Every structure is written in C-alpha cells, then in structure tokens.
C-alpha cells in the first residue's frame with residue numbers, strides 16, 4: 001500500500017453521541033472538544049457560514065428545538081440534530097457531513113477546498129460496513145483527505161491505557177459497551193452493548209428534580225452529585241446534596257436520586273429498561289466468559305474504563321464489586337478506586353481520542369490506512385476500507401510482537 005506524502009501527521013476524530021473530539025496525531029489532547037449537534041431545518045439554509053452555526057450551537061440547549069434570527073430579522077425555526085444517536089452514525093441526511101465540515105473549518109480552523117491530510121476515525125464497536133464505506137467516500141470526495149483509517153474506539157481506549165489485551169467497558173452518553181480485546185483485536189462474538197448510558201442518567205435526574213431546568217443544567221448537576229453507590233435501601237443515599245445554580249439559587253438533590261440515576265446502569269430491569277445481557281456488571285462477566293478460557297484471567301486483570309460516564313464518583317469501585325461476584329480469581333479495574341494509574345484517571349472521556357492520537361503517530365498508521373491513491377486505483381470504491389482494516393489489524397499485531 002502506498003504511503004502518504006504528509007509530514008504533518010494525521011487528524012484524529014472521535015464523534016460520539018454527545019460530543020466530538022478532534023485534533024492532531026501525536027498530541028496529548030484533542031484541540032477541539034464540543035457538542036456533536038447541528039442545526040437543521042430552515043435555518044440550515046442560511047448556516048453555510050459555519051461560524052454562525054457554532055455560535056448558535058453554543059448558545060442554545062443541546063436537546064431542545066429553538067428559534068434564531070435569520071438575515072431578514074425574522075425568527076426562523078431551528079431544530080438541533082445529533083449525527084450520532086446511541087453510538088450509531090445517522091447518515092439519513094447531511095448532519096454528519098455538516099458536523100465534519102464544522103470540525104475542520106471552524107473548530108480546527110483549517111478550511112480549504114482540499115484538506116490533503118490523512119484522517120483517523122474512531123468508530124463505535126459494531127459499526128457496520130455500509131456506514132464505514134459512506135464515511136470513507138465522504139472524506140475522500142467532499143473533504144479531499146489524503147488517507148482514511150477507521151479504528152475501534154474500545155481498542156483505542158485500551159491503547160491509551162498502555163495495553164493491547166484487556167476488556168474495555170465504554171460508557172459514553174448514548175451507549176454502554178463491553179469489548180474484549182486480544183493483541184489489538186476486538187473479539188466481536190463477545191462484544192455486548194446496551195442503549196443506556198450518560199444521557200439516561202441525566203434524564204433520570206431531570207425527572208426527579210423539582211425544578212424546571214435545561215438538559216445542560218441537569219448535566220452539570222449530575223457531574224457534581226451523581227454517585228455509583230449501591231442502592232441498599234438505607235445509608236448514604238438518603239443524604240441530600242446541595243447544588244448552587246449560576247443565579248445563586250440552591251437546590252437540594254435527594255441522595256436516593258443521586259445514586260438511583262446511576263444504579264439503573266447496573267440494574268436496568270429494576271428501572272424498566274430493556275437490557276438483554278443485564279447491567280454493566282453482568283455484561284462484563286458474561287462477555288469475559290464468552291472468551292477463550294486461557295485469555296480470561298488476563299481480561300479479569302485488565303478491565304479498562306472508558307467514556308465520560310465512568311467519571312462518576314465511585315464508578316470504578318462499583319464495577320469491581322459487581323464483577324467480583326461473577327468471575328473467579330483476581331480482578332483489576334483501571335483506573336481503580338485508589339488511583340493507581342492516575343494518568344489514565346483523568347483521560348477517560350477522551351481515551352479513544354488519545355489512543356487514536358498514539359496509533360496515528362506510529363509508522364504502522366500508513367500501512368493500515370487507505371490512501372487517496374489506493375482509493376482511486378480501486379475506481380473510487382469505498383469498500384477498499386474494509387480490506388485495509390483487516391490488513392491493518394495484522395500489521396498492528398505484528399508490530400506489537402516486534
């Protein structure tokens with residue numbers, strides 16, 4: 001496969017259900033981290049100026065439809081749309097294309113007719129081939145990138161923790177997944193997921209707070225008060241937590257809700273949530289038991305947390321306690337409650353992006369990516385990206401052995 005003529009590195013993009021992380025390979029942090037939501041409808045016609053879209057997005061709630069003033073001074077209806085819903089890219093309209101355009105031209109300030117850089121895209125576990133092919137075509141045709149590479153977000157998070165073997169528990173905004181990984185390969189037969197994650201934690205809290213607050217305001221409260229304490233009827237859960245709103249109003253959150261909003265992730269059936277493989281602890285135990293017996297002890301010792309929702313207080317300890325009952329032998333959750341790996345501790349929400357930044361700065365990256373030349377040589381057939389992905393995984397494994 002041909003290599004790229006690029007001396008500047010690659011762009012690394014992770015578009016999630018709630019936020020998009022984007023930046024350059026080899027850097028420690030994404031340069032941009034912003035809500036993955038775009039305006040649609042009438043207003044979209046006038047939003048060619050991506051900066052205007054940015055201002056509107058920032059000013060308005062992520063979830064609620066709103067209005068804005070168009071060039072004629074009249075109010076125009078605006079609705080906001082997420083290009084990724086429950087971890088799945090929605091390509092039924094141009095929202096994803098707009099989000100990418102906004103990412104490149106506004107957030108990364110590199111507007112040009114032709115980007116001419118390679119791009120590594122972090123994809124959610126279980127992303128289908130058709131979606132990957134459509135995105136490949138979009139990146140080559142619309143944005144004129146010089147190369148494309150897709151990598152599993154869980155595998156990237158594992159790389160970020162300095163591992164190539166382990167099981168990743170990803171809990172973002174829209175979806176929770178368990179992905180066992182062996183030498184850089186995810187093991188698809190044992191990948192489990194549940195459509196319940198951070199946005200459901202926020203919604204639960206919103207329904208149980210006695211105040212009319214926006215989704216964003218409740219999200220901020222959640223970050224402060226939510227905890228993963230076990231719901232055992234009594235004790236800490238009955239304590240109230242105080243939260244001061246920006247206008248000085250103090251609201252009290254009942255301790256039961258501060259714990260129950262998170263408890264639903266561990267006991268979904270008790271909250272009427274459909275989850276065929278049970279809660280997060282059950283999913284982890286089940287997924288690991290579906291892997292080769294010889295691999296299981298390694299997985300038990302390398303349970304890596306990833307995604308913003310795992311930042312909730314007490315999350316790591318709760319995961320450890322839940323899994324302990326379901327598996328034999330020692331287990332280790334990373335980061336653990338005593339913060340043995342403090343570096344990774346603060347990086348959970350951007351773990352996949354960091355793993356992508358590392359992968360895209362290795363020599364291997366050129367070998368696992370599809371260059372523009374490769375794409376054109378195949379008659380602009382975007383399906384080339386699947387062959388490249390398989391070849392790439394072999395290469396990453398070989399490089400790790402070496």
Ligand SMILES: Nc1ncnc2c1ncn2[C@@H]1O[C@H](COP(=O)(O)OP(=O)(O)OP(=O)(O)O)[C@@H](O)[C@H]1O
Pocket residue numbers: 015016017018019020084086087171172173174175176197198199219222223224226306307308309310311312313348349
């Ligand atoms: N400190 C925190 N405490 C609790 N929750 C947090 C914290 N920081 C972020 N979150 C939550 O994490 C979620 C976003 O995480 P992340 O960015 O990993 O998701 P995403 O990639 O957008 O979504 P997904 O992976 O589900 O597609 C939000 O629900 C947010 O409220």
